[in-house]
Amino acid sequence: MSELVRLSHQDGIAVITIDNPPVNALSPGVPEGIQEAIRAAGSDPAVSAIVMIGAGRTFIAGADIREFGKIVRGERPRLTLLPMLLEIEDCPKPVVMAIHGTAFGGGNEVAMAGHYRVASADAQIGQPEVKLGIIPGAAGTQRLPRLAGVAKAVEMCAFGEPIGAREALSVGIVDRIVEGDLLAGAIAFACEVAGKPARKTREREEKLRGVDASVFAKAREQAARTKRGQSAPAAAIEAVEAATRLSFAEGCARETAIFEACLFSAQSKAMIHAFFAERGVSKIPEVSSKTPVMKIERAAVVGAGTMGGGIAMNYANAGIPVLLKEAGQEALDRGMATIRKNYARSVKSGRLTQAAMDERLGRISPQLTYEGFENADIIAEAVFEGMALKKQVFAELDAIAKPECILATNTSYLDIDEIASATRRAELVVGHHYFSPANVMRLLEVVRGKATRPAVLATSMALGKRLRKVAVLAGNSRGFIGNRMLMPYLREAQFLVEEGASVEDVNGALYDFGMAMGPLAMSDLAGLDVSWRIRQEFKHLEKPGVRVPLVSDKLCEMGRFGQKTGRGWSQYDEARNPSPDAETAALIEKTAREAGIERRAVGRDEIVERCIFALINEGARLLGEGVALRAADIDVVYLNGYGFPVWRGGPMFYVGEVGLKNVLARVREFEGKHGPDLWSPAPLLVELAEGAQTFEDYDGRAASTAA
Numbered sequence: 001m002s003e004l005v006r007l008s009h010q011d012g013i014a015v016i017t018i019d020n021p022p023v024n025a026l027s028p029g030v031p032e033g034i035q036e037a038i039r040a041a042g043s044d045p046a047v048s049a050i051v052m053i054g055a056g057r058t059f060i061a062g063a064d065i066r067e068f069g070k071i072v073r074g075e076r077p078r079l080t081l082l083p084m085l086l087e088i089e090d091c092p093k094p095v096v097m098a099i100h101g102t103a104f105g106g107g108n109e110v111a112m113a114g115h116y117r118v119a120s121a122d123a124q125i126g127q128p129e130v131k132l133g134i135i136p137g138a139a140g141t142q143r144l145p146r147l148a149g150v151a152k153a154v155e156m157c158a159f160g161e162p163i164g165a166r167e168a169l170s171v172g173i174v175d176r177i178v179e180g181d182l183l184a185g186a187i188a189f190a191c192e193v194a195g196k197p198a199r200k201t202r203e204r205e206e207k208l209r210g211v212d213a214s215v216f217a218k219a220r221e222q223a224a225r226t227k228r229g230q231s232a233p234a235a236a237i238e239a240v241e242a243a244t245r246l247s248f249a250e251g252c253a254r255e256t257a258i259f260e261a262c263l264f265s266a267q268s269k270a271m272i273h274a275f276f277a278e279r280g281v282s283k284i285p286e287v288s289s290k291t292p293v294m295k296i297e298r299a300a301v302v303g304a305g306t307m308g309g310g311i312a313m314n315y316a317n318a319g320i321p322v323l324l325k326e327a328g329q330e331a332l333d334r335g336m337a338t339i340r341k342n343y344a345r346s347v348k349s350g351r352l353t354q355a356a357m358d359e360r361l362g363r364i365s366p367q368l369t370y371e372g373f374e375n376a377d378i379i380a381e382a383v384f385e386g387m388a389l390k391k392q393v394f395a396e397l398d399a400i401a402k403p404e405c406i407l408a409t410n411t412s413y414l415d416i417d418e419i420a421s422a423t424r425r426a427e428l429v430v431g432h433h434y435f436s437p438a439n440v441m442r443l444l445e446v447v448r449g450k451a452t453r454p455a456v457l458a459t460s461m462a463l464g465k466r467l468r469k470v471a472v473l474a475g476n477s478r479g480f481i482g483n484r485m486l487m488p489y490l491r492e493a494q495f496l497v498e499e500g501a502s503v504e505d506v507n508g509a510l511y512d513f514g515m516a517m518g519p520l521a522m523s524d525l526a527g528l529d530v531s532w533r534i535r536q537e538f539k540h541l542e543k544p545g546v547r548v549p550l551v552s553d554k555l556c557e558m559g560r561f562g563q564k565t566g567r568g569w570s571q572y573d574e575a576r577n578p579s580p581d582a583e584t585a586a587l588i589e590k591t592a593r594e595a596g597i598e599r600r601a602v603g604r605d606e607i608v609e610r611c612i613f614a615l616i617n618e619g620a621r622l623l624g625e626g627v628a629l630r631a632a633d634i635d636v637v638y639l640n641g642y643g644f645p646v647w648r649g650g651p652m653f654y655v656g657e658v659g660l661k662n663v664l665a666r667v668r669e670f671e672g673k674h675g676p677d678l679w680s681p682a683p684l685l686v687e688l689a690e691g692a693q694t695f696e697d698y699d700g701r702a703a704s705t706a707a
């Protein structure tokens, strides 16, 4: 028997244990091991029933995703799990699947090939393949509708969200919830069903009959809206639909064809990159498993504005009591009212119970003083963005915080070291840059100052996970990773309208590229006044004679701050729906004329290339400077904080799709037209292009240096 799959016996029941840490993926050897164990147990006269269970923290979390790239590159044969699953299903002894942790993807497909499924109450079951740009490829789209019904199968396969064990019980995937020891419960269940005729999932057709065909149309419409640009959701719907029209064997053949088309697509390559990039961000060279992680049991937040309130909610949601300080009663009341409104919205939509809301609210203590801050393990500062104010607040915090308290600033642009200089504990000062709305957005940039201790970084990364964020380490550079790259991106968007593109052209081209919203729409949402203030803070750094965008400041001077004032680049109705603003268009034209900018027709390709390549060039520059550890980290930042389409893998991954040399050639063309101050190619871009290397090679080198 393989080491990955063990066979043992208990009370006449064979127990097959999958033991392939960390998540029991179906790596090479596991399917073979299962097959061998099923054959052995199935033909053993001393065995009356079989239990299959996962060792460690989970049942099977799916196919081994690392294998997919090898299959696509032709280094490994295609993965065919179907015969093994048929052997499980055709086993003459009842097979009981015992599920804890996650039965995801191929894991759920294995589970469904069994005759019965029992689960721990906290188990999760799902077909998340679409999140990797693929569809279930081992009969998931054929067995799931037979167990759970077509509508549920469509939902699970097309949108990839898992369901809990209790829901799985109610829809028919799971037969029993086991409280207490899962193996004991599964064995007891197996004893009950031993000797009974086996129920083969593939032969259960009753739930395939009388299906309302509008299920598919509705799901397609929802997928087009919520998974814009992605091809896997529609592909998954097609495969489930096939189950209602074809025999099981034909349906499986259809599924395999669709699965392979998805697996060999650029989208799946990009989304698998995104999966591993997200898991790679926590690997930091100076931080090892031995680096101490500081205890965070109590938190405090200074500033109850939009960001501070959202940060306080994050702590409260994670079970950490948090003091929330604001300077005046009115602002504090406003902040708490927003927090209450946010929670109430979650209760209304059913995402949160009233009791959970009350509990979370109870963890937030609004106050006007620093009382109790001396007990906090971490204090997050979220006051107005201005160096003088930040330094004043940090000096105050340094005086009252306990010696080992971490002081985290939520600044989005300012110099962490200068902020830290207002304290006597620079080693405990770090940036925790959240994204608005802070209680919703997954990204957290952890910004290291030159003195920040590795333990503070380790604690910040661990805290990020606790707060259910994706924490990415960034160096102390103006705008860190995300906003530093955003500056040239937004700059080009504004230049393009000055040169003749309409606001709608610019927003539309980037939206169609896949961005969650166009750059000018995003500025209107964030508030034009925010960047106006930042520009004023950094005015002294502007180089004379270098072109700067001209219109945004003028809009601000007119009090047009974007959505919140109803007007900005576009105008907005009560429901914040945008429409073209003729006055803004006229202002752009006049401003351009006065500045002597030649107006011309600007094509969509140029809009996308100018904005996206500016983003990439800055990404390469900061990567070369060490502000990001890996190109993949930059991708994680843009996927989770800036609405970059996941099916393109992130801006740096996208370079590979376009070709690094092609990107460099266009950057050089833009440099020729618009000058080196704006467009000189990042040294790393040149170095990699000249060395015929990619950002993936660069990341590989960084990993081997760290190791």
Ligand code: 3H9
Binding pocket: 022, 023, 025, 061, 062, 063, 064, 065, 066, 079, 080, 081, 102, 104, 105, 106, 107, 109, 128, 129, 132, 135, 136, 137, 138, 140, 276, 279, 280
């Ligand atoms: C599939 O099944 C297709 C089928 O239809 C069959 C087709 C023929 N493979 O996330 P974590 C690694 S597609 C390889 O940090 P958590 C992960 O990289 C698959 N590796 O832990 C990390 O490694 P490292 C469908 C995997 O507790 C470590 O495990 N299944 C896989 O926060 C820990 O991961 C999925 O899409 C894998 N399948 O979350 C499930 N899964 O330590 C994908 C994880 O070196 N996985 N790793 O960085 C997940 O959703 C989460 O990992 C899970 C655990 C919820 C399981």
